[in-house]
Amino acid sequence: METERLIIREICLDDLDALYDIYSDSSITKYMEGLYEDHGEEEEFTRAYIKNMYGFYGYGIWILQKKDGTIIGRAGLSNREYNGEFCIEAGYVIGVPYQRQGYATEALNAIVMYAKRELEVKKVYSFIKEENLASIRLAKRCGFEREGSAFDNDEEYEVYVHEK
Secondary structure, three states, rough: OOOOEEEEEOOOEEEEEEEHHHHHHOOOOOOOOOOOHHHHHHHHHHHHHHHHHHHHHHOEEEEEEHHHHOEEEEEEEEEEEEEEEEEEEEEEEEEHHHOOOOHHHHHHHHHHHHHHHHOOOEOOOOOOOHHOOHHHHHHHHHHEEOOOOEEEEOEEEEEEEEEE
């Protein structure tokens, strides 16, 4: 996909160094998992992800690249179980130098539109920790509404849904 300022594309192994730079800031992993400490393990995981996710489902977590080639984060769609049913979850991470510039809004709006139009998904979910106020504001700005809360791996998340 392309937006006004971004290319949203599948990950490739050449992207890993840029992702390690993004994830090196501790604020990035405050509310989400980081990358494997061992680069070899992350490369192995990424190879399997590329092989199994994009081709099978037609979606996944994509790289966010500015049109000048700079990788600024990643965002996309994942599979998740919620209330005993399969659902599609939108997730996103933007490198600290690129936060508060509208990139996350631009990417999330494009990804939700892709899910609705191309995948014919009626609802897109986002599971956000209650204290992650920036992510909650982003979800609301993009048309998500709070539906409730859920536990996953003994952690509580606020559940937001985009149904429009």
